[in-house]
Amino acid sequence: MNPIRIFRHDSRVGAGHFIRTLERNKFSYELVAIDQGEPVLTDINNVSGLAFLGGTMSVNDTHPWISEELNLICRAAEKNLPIIGHCFGAQLISKALGGNISTMPKKEIGWYAIEFLDNDICKQWFSRLPKTLDVLLWHEDAMTIPSGATPLYTTVHNPNQAFTIDNIIATIPHLEVTANMLNDWLEVYGYDLVPLSDSVQSETEISRDLAQRISSMHQLADVIYDQWLSMLDAEQNIL
Numbered sequence: 001m002n003p004i005r006i007f008r009h010d011s012r013v014g015a016g017h018f019i020r021t022l023e024r025n026k027f028s029y030e031l032v033a034i035d036q037g038e039p040v041l042t043d044i045n046n047v048s049g050l051a052f053l054g055g056t057m058s059v060n061d062t063h064p065w066i067s068e069e070l071n072l073i074c075r076a077a078e079k080n081l082p083i084i085g086h087c088f089g090a091q092l093i094s095k096a097l098g099g100n101i102s103t104m105p106k107k108e109i110g111w112y113a114i115e116f117l118d119n120d121i122c123k124q125w126f127s128r129l130p131k132t133l134d135v136l137l138w139h140e141d142a143m144t145i146p147s148g149a150t151p152l153y154t155t156v157h158n159p160n161q162a163f164t165i166d167n168i169i170a171t172i173p174h175l176e177v178t179a180n181m182l183n184d185w186l187e188v189y190g191y192d193l194v195p196l197s198d199s200v201q202s203e204t205e206i207s208r209d210l211a212q213r214i215s216s217m218h219q220l221a222d223v224i225y226d227q228w229l230s231m232l233d234a235e236q237n238i239l
Contacts, residue, residue, distance in 0.1 A: 002048040003028040009055030011035045012184055016176040017218055021225045040068040048232050049082040052089025058141055059091045059101045070096045082167040082231040087139055090170035097146035107140040110201030111213055114153040121150050125227055135173035135217050157199045167231035175221035179210050
């Protein structure tokens with residue numbers, strides 16, 4: 001049984017609903033806590049997939065482990081190993097595959113509607129979901145879509161919100177977030193909401209109808225996660 005290896009970059013930006021999904025489907029996993037100084041594990045012969053979580057840093061920062069993770073993603077992609085990334089993790093994937101990461105003119109924080117794009121993959125994956133739904137965004141860097149990848153959804157403030165290529169999925173929205181996680185972010189990182197704007201919501205607005213919003217967003221998360229898990233070798237991962 002080969003586990004899914006999850007890279008965490010911030011102790012408060014955990015895997016949330018992603019781990020719930022793995023446990024519900026009886027997939028094994030292991031956590032690499034970069035935030036606690038654990039090294040980037042480069043041996044990918046004993047894992048069936050890689051997952052990269054969010055963080056408060058930029059992919060363009062000079063932390064040595066960032067370049068190590070970028071190199072790891074390149075190697076894993078060459079070996080056709082399934083990879084998934086959330087927010088900062090999605091930007092890592094984009095950069096590793098030749099995309100660009102740059103600071104946005106304005107931050108995008110809060111619940112914003114995504115619109116699915118008109119392509120065959122979106123029609124196949126998202127046909128049973130509403131045409132638009134609200135997702136949680138919390139980022140100030142934007143990624144470009146790597147060459148050969150298929151974009152999945154967009155928002156009014158940032159057109160490049162997600163993409164897939166081969167057995168790789170990258171998504172800027174925090175599909176993994178739970179209510180407890182988000183309440184913690186608002187308490188610890190609430191300073192990030194200043195100044196408010198059309199692309200940065202207030203704490204009151206972000207907290208409004210939280211249970212319903214997260215439940216709705218997890219419909220999309222479940223589709224994304226199920227698609228990615230189907231790319232794994234199930235026989236190697238089922239407990």
